[in-house]
Amino acid sequence: MTIPTTPDVASEPDADAPRARRPRRAESNKYSGGWFARRLPWWFAAALLLGGAFLWIYPFLWMVSASLKNQLEIFGAGLSLIPEAAEWENYSRAWNEANFSTYTWNTIIVTSVTVLLVVARCAMAGYVIGRYGFAGKKLVMVILIATFFVPTGYTIIPVVEISQQLGLLNSLTGMIIAMSGGGNVAAILLYAGYFRGIPKELEESAVVDGAGFFTIFFRIMLPLAMPITATVTLMTFLATWNNFFIPLVFSLSRPELRTLSVGMRAFVSENTTDWGGMAAAATISLIPLIILFVLLQRHFVKGFAGAIKQ
Template identity: 30%
Template sequence: MQRKPQSAWARFFKPRSSREDSPFKRLLIHLALILSCVIAVYPVLRIVSVSLRPGDRLLSTSLAIIPPDATLEAYKTVLFDKEFPVWVWNSIVITTATAVIGVVLAATSAYAFSRWKFPGRSPGLVFLLSTQMLPAPMMMVPIYILASKLGLTNTYRGLVIAYSVTSVPFSIWILKGYYDTIPRELEEAALIDGVSRLSAFWRIVLPLSTPALAIVFLFSFMSAWTDYLLARVMIASERSLWTWVLGVRDFQGQFQTQWGLFSAASVMVAIPVMALFLYSSKWLISGLTLGSVKG
């Protein structure tokens, strides 16, 4: 029996295991990947290099990643002569509280949108999505006005609430899509056995949603960890509450910018975030892919 010739599209979309790529094509793919990695990693290496340079060589054009006269003086200054540890601690407190509140609110709200039909359900989902289309500067004015009237400016609580308001809508969409992939039969079987709805949610749905919960936690954490504009508006006048993003702005004086201190602080705040991402990488891919389609 003569085989039917395949179209170009069919050959292109064949599984990789059954498609034979030419050596030249594989070489191009690997070169493209290597180039992408270099473009992504090189700026980070340059920041590390600047943080290790002596003060009189900060503007050196040398391409060496580790300078021959490397020093840790910038790290010592940031840690012991500045308020950097206080700023980092403030950031940890604020971002952790934001992430925990975001997970709790998004997990319960997304479950309601996924499992129950109630008046305003569809418009509510559209409204949550539409809030993500507004630029962040547009949201700062109403948030600041409300916080001022409630006496929440220059407080931890006010900044945490502001961060939660901006991160929860998108988190609800992520978790709602993931909950839709969990068979309802699992909960129905538990309800038949006499388990309450809350207990079924706690014992069945949440354990199965660990990847999506990790995504929501990381999204809320990173949104607060790297934010500058909202923190500048909410707590700029209270130096003791500054986050690290506001604090490193203090390294820029009227006549000069301390690039060595900037770089050293950037490296130190990136290390815990990188460790968090590496630890949770096993949940990231499954959380993003399974929550994007309904199974």
């Protein structure tokens, strides 16, 4: 007597069940960018990157080269970057005769104080917007974002009127207040996005220990937002250092208050332009920007990545 055995359901696949389709990795990677990158020789990719980098920095190299040439060689040498004889007198003329020594100190003072004011104000505003809910919060956000579309030229008239009434029109103090009193919406949103992602347990534990609002902000939250602070510092420094319109208005009647960007006009006269001296002055004004960017570039990228991730 034979006992019929039942087939093993687990071992035999169902004919009606859909078969799992295995991805064709070879075909999918064949047309992808990764396949092309793996087939691209490393020396060819390096050559492409070096060529693009050279084209990107060539205007800066040409400016430095022009600062060491005389007036005729700047236009006669064409695109050549190597001067026949270094004209260091261009830097001496820009620093002493064009009064760029005074303009440099004015720019340093205005930029430093403006950066401090903007970082402090935007950090506190971003902390409140990112961590607290209050009545009219959406309206405040709409007003802040709307300031993106208001050009600086449309606000300079009321700024000048208020500064004149306060007696700050022809002074570095008025210039600092005018440049640090803008919307700075990008900086506020960066801080708000970063603070929004910090766990609330930090604040709750600090409140239990008896810490107040300013203690929590300055001793806990602000040190944690150091990447955002570095990003806002660099952005504000670049915008203030290169600002032309506001320093021009606030130094029209007092040339000794000019900044570096406004001081470039000293090389342009009615009949001639001192291109060598202007190139030397531009090189002097760009050196602090390059040094600051090299020091803060790692924090700059980390700050943007952290704010976007939050």
